[in-house]
Amino acid sequence: MCGIVGFFGPDDVVGDIVVGLTALQHRGQDAAGIATFDGNFHLHKGNGLINDVFKPKHLKKLTGNIGIGHVRYTTQGSNDAELAQPFTTSYPFGLAMVHNGNVINFRSAAKRLHEKYHVLPKTSNDLELIMYTFASELRLKNLDALSVVDIFDAVETTQELVKGAYATITTIAGHGLLAFNDPLGIRPLVMGRRNTPDGPVFAFASESTCFDYLDFELIEDIGPGQAVFIDKEFNVHFKNQPAKTKAFCVFEHIYFAREDSVIHGRLVARERVRLGKMLARKVIESGIQPDMVIDVPSSGYFAASGLAEAIGVPYRRVLVKNNHMGRSFIVSSQAGREDVVKKKLNPIREFVEGKKIAVVDDSIVRGTTSRRIVRILREAGATEVYFISSAPPIISPCIYGIDMAMSTELIAANYTEEEICRYIEADKVIYQSLEDLQTLFGEDKGHGGSCFACFSGQYPTGDVTKYLRHIQEERTSHRQKEERPTGTSVSAKAPAPTEH
Ligand SMILES: O=P(O)(O)OC[C@H]1O[C@H](OP(=O)(O)OP(=O)(O)O)[C@H](O)[C@@H]1O
Numbered sequence: 001m002c003g004i005v006g007f008f009g010p011d012d013v014v015g016d017i018v019v020g021l022t023a024l025q026h027r028g029q030d031a032a033g034i035a036t037f038d039g040n041f042h043l044h045k046g047n048g049l050i051n052d053v054f055k056p057k058h059l060k061k062l063t064g065n066i067g068i069g070h071v072r073y074t075t076q077g078s079n080d081a082e083l084a085q086p087f088t089t090s091y092p093f094g095l096a097m098v099h100n101g102n103v104i105n106f107r108s109a110a111k112r113l114h115e116k117y118h119v120l121p122k123t124s125n126d127l128e129l130i131m132y133t134f135a136s137e138l139r140l141k142n143l144d145a146l147s148v149v150d151i152f153d154a155v156e157t158t159q160e161l162v163k164g165a166y167a168t169i170t171t172i173a174g175h176g177l178l179a180f181n182d183p184l185g186i187r188p189l190v191m192g193r194r195n196t197p198d199g200p201v202f203a204f205a206s207e208s209t210c211f212d213y214l215d216f217e218l219i220e221d222i223g224p225g226q227a228v229f230i231d232k233e234f235n236v237h238f239k240n241q242p243a244k245t246k247a248f249c250v251f252e253h254i255y256f257a258r259e260d261s262v263i264h265g266r267l268v269a270r271e272r273v274r275l276g277k278m279l280a281r282k283v284i285e286s287g288i289q290p291d292m293v294i295d296v297p298s299s300g301y302f303a304a305s306g307l308a309e310a311i312g313v314p315y316r317r318v319l320v321k322n323n324h325m326g327r328s329f330i331v332s333s334q335a336g337r338e339d340v341v342k343k344k345l346n347p348i349r350e351f352v353e354g355k356k357i358a359v360v361d362d363s364i365v366r367g368t369t370s371r372r373i374v375r376i377l378r379e380a381g382a383t384e385v386y387f388i389s390s391a392p393p394i395i396s397p398c399i400y401g402i403d404m405a406m407s408t409e410l411i412a413a414n415y416t417e418e419e420i421c422r423y424i425e426a427d428k429v430i431y432q433s434l435e436d437l438q439t440l441f442g443e444d445k446g447h448g449g450s451c452f453a454c455f456s457g458q459y460p461t462g463d464v465t466k467y468l469r470h471i472q473e474e475r476t477s478h479r480q481k482e483e484r485p486t487g488t489s490v491s492a493k494a495p496a497p498t499e500h
C-alpha cells in the first residue's frame with residue numbers, strides 16, 4: 001500500500017512528518033524514510049517501522065520547513081534499504097519524491113528515459129521512473145523562470161508516459177511542494193491545511209487520519225489526474241482534469257485504509273458497516289442461523305457489527321489480537337504467514353463454547369487466516385463455524401500497489417466456494433457479491449468509478465497481460481533479486497543530499 005506525507009509551512013516540519021507517518025504505519029511496515037529541505041536536502045531512510053528507523057539523533061538533523069515522508073510496503077524491487085523512499089535527484093533542480101502505487105510499464109518507461117534523455121534508473125524501485133520522467137520533462141522548460149504552467153505541463157506528460165497507479169508528493173527545491181495523482185486516481189491522496197500565527201501549513205497525505213492528529217482541516221482529495229502545487233509564497237495552484245474515468249481502489253474501503261479516514265467524502269468505518277449490512281441478504285438466503293456474529297480483529301469489526309445489526313444476532317468480540325504480530329498476508333513465505341496467524345489470535349473460550357458462530361473478516365486471500373480461525377474456534381468449543389468475507393472472491397492479482405499474491409496463490413482464483421469451504425473446514429463460506437459491491441461503489445453513487453480488478457479481472461488501465469506474465473516470471477524466479485540495468489546513470493549537477 002505505502003503511506004506518503006508532505007508538509008510545507010513557516011517552521012520545521014519533521015515533527016509533523018513523524019506524526020503523520022505514524023498514523024499511516026498500517027500502510028507499510030518494510031521501510032520508512034524522510035527528506036527535508038532547508039537549502040540542502042537532508043535524507044534518512046532505512047528498513048523497519050518508524051520507531052526503529054528514526055532516533056532523536058536522526059530527527060535533529062532533518063531540518064527545514066518543507067519535507068516529505070514514506071512508509072514502504074514493497075511492490076517493486078527488493079526490500080534493500082537503498083530502495084526505501086524518498087528518492088532524490090539533483091537535476092535539473094533538487095527534487096525529492098515519494099509515491100504510493102505501482103508502475104506497470106517499467107521496462108518501456110525505462111527504455112524511453114534512456115533513449116530520449118540518456119537517463120537510466122539506478123534501482124528497480126518504480127519511483128525512479130516517475131521522478132526521472134518528471135525531472136526530464138522539467139529540464140525542457142526555462143529553468144531560470146520556472147512557472148506553475150511549466151510544472152503542470154511536466155506533470156501532464158509524466159501522467160501520459162507512466163502507466164499504473166501512483167499518488168506522489170515532491171519537494172521541488174527552492175520552488176515549493178507538489179502533489180499529483182495518476183490519470184485514474186487509483187490510490188488515495190488528500191490535502192489539508194492548518195493555520196498558525198506565522199502563516200498556513202499545507203499538507204498532503206495518503207489518508208485524512210493524519211490530519212486529525214495534527215489539527216489540520218481536510219481540504220480535498222487529489223483525484224484522477226489532478227495536481228496541486230504550493231509555491232514558495234504559499235499560494236495554492238490546482239490543476240484540475242476535465243472529467244475522466246476514475247478507478248479508485250475499492251479495497252481501500254474494504255481493508256487497507258484506516259477506519260477513521262475519510263476518502264472522497266466517505267468515512268471508511270461507515271462504508272464497512274454498509275458492507276456488513278449488505279451481507280445480510282446472502283446470510284439469510286443461505287439458511288444459516290448463527291447464535292453470535294464475531295469479527296476477525298481488527299479490520300473485520302465494522303462489517304461484523306453491520307451484519308449483526310442487520311440480521312438481529314448479537315455481536316461479540318471473541319478473538320483477541322496480539323497487535324505486535326504484524327500483517328500476515330504480506331509475509332513472504334507460507335510457513336511465516338501461518339506462524340503469524342497462529343500467534344496473533346486467541347479465542348475467549350467461554351463465549352464460544354456450544355455456539356454456532358458467524359465469523360466476519362474483510363477478505364480471504366490465500367485462506368491461511370480463515371483456515372486457522374475456523375480451527376481455533378472449533379477447538380474452543382464452537383458447534384458450527386460460518387466464515388463470511390465482506391469482500392467478494394479475489395480472483396486476480398492487484399498490480400496497482402498491493403502485493404497480495406500471484407493468481408496461483410489466490411484461493412478463489414483456483415477453487416470453487418464449496419472447495420474453499422472444505423479447505424478451511426468451515427460449515428459454510430459466504431462472500432460479498434461483486435454486484436452489491438459495484439452498487440455501493442459504482443459510478444451511480446457520485447463517487448466516480450472504482451477499480452474492482454482483483455474481483456473482476458477487468459483492469460482499468462487496459463490490457464495488462466504482459467505485465468501479469470512479467471510479475472509471474474519475476475516472482476517464480478526469486479522475486480527479491482535486484483534488477484539493475486547497465487549503462488550511463490542520470491547526470492547530476494548539484495551535490496547529493498546529506499544522508500543522516
Ligand atoms: O486469506 P489470507 O491469505 O490469510 O489473507 C487474508 C487475511 O489477510 C489480512 O489480514 P492480516 O493478517 O494480513 O492483517 P490484519 O491484522 O491487518 O488483518 C486480511 O485482513 C485477512 O485477515
Ligand SMILES: NC(=O)CC[C@H](N)C(=O)O
Binds near residue numbers: 001072077083085126
Ligand atoms: N505499495 C506501494 O505503494 C509500493 C511503492 C513502490 N512500488 C515500492 O515498492 O516502493
Ligand code: SF4
Binds near residue numbers: 248249250252399402
Ligand atoms: S486490483 Fe483490487 S486492490 Fe488493486 S487497486 Fe484494484 S481494487 Fe484495489
Ligand SMILES: [Mg+2]
Binds near residue numbers: 296297298299361
Ligand atoms: Mg486480517
